Amino acid sequence: MTKKTRRKFSAEFKAKVVLEALKERVTIEELARKHELHPTQIATWKREAMANMSSVFVSGKSDAVSDNERQIEQLYARIGQLQVENDFLKKRL
Missing domain, CATH: 1.20.5 (Single alpha-helices involved in coiled-coils or other helix-helix interfaces)
Known part of the structure; x- marks a missing residue:
């Protein structure tokens, strides 16, 4: 039995996925299938982006x-x- 390693995603990739999710042209499930992610992961990244959005303009x-x-x-x-x-x-x- 092989142990599956945890995947690491760059900030650019996360930003690209979150921007697609924020545009809401496709559902989160479709985005998850397209990028081979779990829908919960996309929702978590989206929530983090929304919470930290104001810090982008301040600092x-x-x-x-x-x-x-x-x-x-x-x-x-x-x-x-x-x-x-x-x-x-x-x-x-």
């Missing part, structure tokens, strides 16, 4: 800015560390 740009600032701070710290090491090695030679 979309601020997260990217804070990530960039954090990365810049790390790079400046690394530059400072390398300058100290370089100065130390120059004195030793």
